[in-house]
Amino acid sequence: MDPVNRKIRLATVWLGGCSGCHMSFLDMDERLLELAQRVELLASPFTDYKDFPEVDITLVEGAVANEEHLEQIRLIRRRTRILVAFGDCAVTGNVTALRNVFPVEEVLARAFQETATPVVGVPRGNPAVPRLLERARPIHEVVQVDYFLQGCPPSGPEIYEFLMALIEGRQPEIARKKFG
Amino acid sequence: MSIKTLTIDGRMVTGAAGESIFDVAWNNGIRIPRLCHVGGISDVGACRLCLVEIEGWPKLAAACLTPVEEGMVVRTQTERLRRHRKLIVELLLAERNHVCSVCVQNGHCELQDLAAELGVDHVRVYYRFPRLGVDMSHERFGLDHNRCILCTRCVRVCDEVEGAHTWDVAGRGVNCMIVADMGEPWGNSETCTSCGKCVQVCPTGALFEKGKTVGEMYKDRRFLKYIVTAREKRQWIR
Ligand code: SF4
Numbered sequence: 001m002d003p004v005n006r007k008i009r010l011a012t013v014w015l016g017g018c019s020g021c022h023m024s025f026l027d028m029d030e031r032l033l034e035l036a037q038r039v040e041l042l043a044s045p046f047t048d049y050k051d052f053p054e055v056d057i058t059l060v061e062g063a064v065a066n067e068e069h070l071e072q073i074r075l076i077r078r079r080t081r082i083l084v085a086f087g088d089c090a091v092t093g094n095v096t097a098l099r100n101v102f103p104v105e106e107v108l109a110r111a112f113q114e115t116a117t118p119v120v121g122v123p124r125g126n127p128a129v130p131r132l133l134e135r136a137r138p139i140h141e142v143v144q145v146d147y148f149l150q151g152c153p154p155s156g157p158e159i160y161e162f163l164m165a166l167i168e169g170r171q172p173e174i175a176r177k178k179f180g
Numbered sequence: 181m182s183i184k185t186l187t188i189d190g191r192m193v194t195g196a197a198g199e200s201i202f203d204v205a206w207n208n209g210i211r212i213p214r215l216c217h218v219g220g221i222s223d224v225g226a227c228r229l230c231l232v233e234i235e236g237w238p239k240l241a242a243a244c245l246t247p248v249e250e251g252m253v254v255r256t257q258t259e260r261l262r263r264h265r266k267l268i269v270e271l272l273l274a275e276r277n278h279v280c281s282v283c284v285q286n287g288h289c290e291l292q293d294l295a296a297e298l299g300v301d302h303v304r305v306y307y308r309f310p311r312l313g314v315d316m317s318h319e320r321f322g323l324d325h326n327r328c329i330l331c332t333r334c335v336r337v338c339d340e341v342e343g344a345h346t347w348d349v350a351g352r353g354v355n356c357m358i359v360a361d362m363g364e365p366w367g368n369s370e371t372c373t374s375c376g377k378c379v380q381v382c383p384t385g386a387l388f389e390k391g392k393t394v395g396e397m398y399k400d401r402r403f404l405k406y407i408v409t410a411r412e413k414r415q416w417i418r
Contacts, residue, residue: 088281091302098279100309135309140302148301152281178287179273179295180280 008167009055011043012086013076015069016096016136017062019045020153021087025059027156035160038167054079057166059086059149059159063096064137068130077143082166085145088152088180090138095152097136104132147172150180186252195248202230202243205256212256213265213294215272215383216331217244218401220408221340226331227272229265229294232256240264266298273300274307275354277326278384284324284397285385291329310354317367320390321379323358328386330356334378341407346372358386377403 014022022045028035039057043049052072058080064073077083088094099107112122123129139145149162149172158174165172182197188205195204200223205212216227225242232243235253243256255261272278272291280286312325335347335358346369350359360366379387380401388397402418410416 085302092273092279093307094279094281097307097309098277098282100307101277101311138302138307141306145302150301176296178280178289178292179300180278180286180292 007040008038008057009053010039010041010057010059010163011053011055011076011080012041012045012059013043013052013061013072014045015060015062015073015090015139016065017087017089018095019061021059021061021089021151022046024087024151024153024156025159028160029156031156031160035163039163052076052079055081057082057084057163059084059163060090060139061086063089063093064133064139064142065096066130066132070133070142073139073143082146083139083143084147084149084162084166085139086149087154088150091140091148091150092180093136093138094180097138100135104134107132149174150176152180184248184250184252186248186250186254188254189256198247200244201232201234201241201246201248201252201254204248205243205254210256212243213297214244215290215294215329216333218333218337218381218404220404221333221336221381224332224336227329228268231261231264233258233261262298266300267304269295269298269300270303270305272329273303274305276308276310276312276328279326282394283327283385284388284392284394285327285399286395288395288398289385290383308354315360315366316390317365318369318372318374318390319367320374321366321376322388322390323360323366324386324388325357326386327384328358329384330358331383332358333381333383334358334387337377337381337404341404342373342375342377344371344373344375347378380404 041047042053042055052075058076064070085091089096108122113119151158162172162174183194184197185194188210193204193208202212202217213229214227215229217223223244225245230243231240233255234241280292315323332349335349338347339345346360348359349356350363351357360369361371379389380399385397406418
């Protein structure tokens with residue numbers, strides 16, 4: 001493939017978030033078709049992939065909330081040229097980090113015992129269930145982040161403008177009237 | 181009344197003796213950022229966002245507490261000030277729990293707006309995530325300590341305009357908290373008249389009306405000008 005005119009390799013990942021940012025991504029509607037002309041989506045919650053690929057741009061939704069996220073984000077950083085904190089959970093911790101004021105044990109007891117029906121207990125020692133980190137963290141606390149796209153969630157048009165700027169090698173300028 | 185002439189951001193301006201740099205600047209359309217100042221009540225210089233450079237002064241000065249002087253040369257928008265202000269806002273966001281997306285004030289919060297204006301796109305210091313309470317004991321209002329930036333506007337408006345002095349500040353440093361009466365739940369306060377002035381001047385989602393959910397709290401402090409004009413001019417005019 002022509003190395004100069006090749007399509008931009010894009011990935012989107014979903015860590016500790018509600019998937020709302022990805023819903024907003026889909027909200028680009030017909031502009032997704034324009035985007036598809038410019039990018040090749042190599043990995044995302046919408047695609048099937050085993051090993052995270054080498055990409056130009058990765059949008060990361062969600063906070064780093066458990067050990068699996070921590071491992072993933074480090075690998076993603078190594079394989080990504082431009083890493084974007086995508087939405088407020090990635091940027092600030094946001095709702096995912098609400099639990100940070102309580103110790104992990106209290107959080108687990110609340111979710112798996114106090115409010116669960118039926119109560120099967122806190123999953124422990126099961127390698128399929130990643131351990132929660134003591135605190136959910138914004139991704140820039142863990143790896144170097146190149147751009148921050150705020151919003152809970154960022155709107156479809158904002159995501160489009162932002163990605164187009166990156167694709168065309170411009171500085172993304174998303175005018176925001178408020179933080180978050 | 182003696183008049184002082186000074187330069188702010190390269191412009192020659194005048195103010196009355198005793199007027200603050202802040203007021204003179206704003207009267208001349210020079211907007212210095214602030215979170216603790218509110219027109220009509222006293223200034224305390226709590227937020228430090230109005231810091232300015234004054235030629236010949238070794239330190240930065242809080243514009244709201246520094247009276248104008250003849251021949252002063254003031255700069256309000258230098259790169260250094262912008263950097264300091266940006267960091268101050270980030271520290272405020274990191275100090276308590278600001279989760280804008282689920283906050284009553286989302287979309288019309290002075291802290292959120294100022295952060296955007298100063299170009300804060302993320303917070304460079306570690307968030308503290310303190311475990312703080314929400315006082316919902318008052319019949320009509322709530323106090324969410326998670327959103328409080330300790331500007332003390334509520335304390336001052338309650339004391340100076342309502343004359344109740346329900347609010348005060350207790351504790352030091354990171355344990356500093358707004359308290360009602362002698363640390364009572366707000367609803368038990370014997371001094372509170374339930375006038376709601378504190379709620380309306382609060383710049384963030386810390387004080388709010390009950391029943392308001394995400395993004396529904398709008399603050400209106402036009403009443404303050406009305407009352408202060410009445411007090412100063414002895415006329416109830418808008
Ligand atoms: S008070 Fe303002 S900055 Fe704090 S969470 Fe609420 S909207 Fe955000």
